[in-house]
Amino acid sequence: MNELKKLLIANRGEIACRIAQTARRLGIETVAVYSEADAQAKHVACCDSSYLIGPADARQSYLNIDRLMEVVRESGADAVHPGYGFLSENVALARACEVDGIMFVGPGPHAIEAMADKARAKAQAHQAGMPLIPGYYGDEQDDAFLKEQALAAGFPLMIKARMGGGGRGMRVVRSMDEFDAALASCRREALAGFGDDTVMLERYIERPRHVEVQVFGDAHGNVVHLFERDCSVQRRHQKVIEEAPAPGLSDSQRDAMGQAAADLARSVGYVGAGTVECIVDPDGNFYFLEMNTRLQVEHGVTELVTGLDLVEWQLRVARGERLPLAQDDLQLNGHCFEVRICAERPNKGFLPSVGQIQTWSLPEHIEFAQGDVRVDAGVRAQDSISPYYDSMVAKILVRADNRDQAIARMLDTLHATEISGIQTNLGFIKAIFSHPEFVAQSVHTGFIETHLKQLLNMNLDRSPA
Structure with missing residues (x-):
């Protein structure tokens, strides 16, 4: 087993905070990197040490592989966790770590390359037995x-x-x-x-659902799937709400998708966390879409319905350990929703909102861990939202025994949440959870576009530009 004492987190925001929390629980020292715009950011405070990597422009900081590897050497880190976004699926970073003898918390370069080329990924999926559009x-x-x-x-x-x-x-x-x-x-x-x-x-399949399967592999050839998530509620192909289990899937459909996804991961010798994304047509047929070779933004949904810590699994697998559980040991428990709270103005075409957060008040919750109400946030009151990075400021997750109870719990949580100083999509998300077709499980990737005018009119948190 490889030794992992110090972990460099090559990311920012809530995912950097999320990774740091698990690493700390496992006794692993953490190293943050930050741009000039993020000098006072929450993720810097969450880590044991921190290094400036460049100006606000991500191309000169969070996307600068040469500078990141300099910091790896300066800090004495044993491993690099790329989080999601930025360099998380960049084969050059994985190779740089490999050359320097640094653990890359993710799949090897060959798997990243195989799945990065969408056409090559389709061919691999077809060979592994997954249906293609x-x-x-x-x-x-x-x-x-x-x-x-x-x-x-x-x-x-x-x-x-x-x-x-x-x-x-x-x-x-x-x-x-x-x-x-x-x-x-x-x-x-x-x-x-x-x-x-x-x-x-x-x-092009009309009114499809977007359903993805969480997979995990280790260096010993073991691969499992950790069930699926429904990510159909999207705006401009960007996910807004995720839930698990996917509503309306039969046990046989769920098993077929999970097994096909695991077979695909196994066919490329996959190691670490990955997600096999599928399109499901109105008749319930599923087709391979793509594979993301990283931890997903919505990984917390799977954590809450399985009781597992996927970042812990990533770190253990990176050290060379076997997967903690076999397929038959994995179970679903309850229903979970996740919503992405973004600094944006729904009534102005969802333009970004920048400024200083004055009020950041949420109901009782757990951060980055198991709980019926969980919040993964990379910001605090008085933090400033800049125009340089993604507009998402937090993810709110809830878990309950069934979907109806989870919807009620999410609405209660959203109504008890207050954010001021910036505008957010909080009211817009309340409108989605209150929409009768969403409640009735009638969701598809065009749901927001179809109901946009009605949802904007239902938005209880409208405010001037």
């Missing part, structure tokens, strides 16, 4: 050829950046008349965002 996932990128493939796949169609992620580089095309402009637009966004303008095509 009909479409084209090959290397030929000539415009005329792609138009032929689009006709063969049929409309409506989705054009996707092959190296894309985070909802970027995606265009829905409903007829051939729209194809050329959508292809050009998708390629421009893909090249700007990912440095690669290759695309793939797949049939």
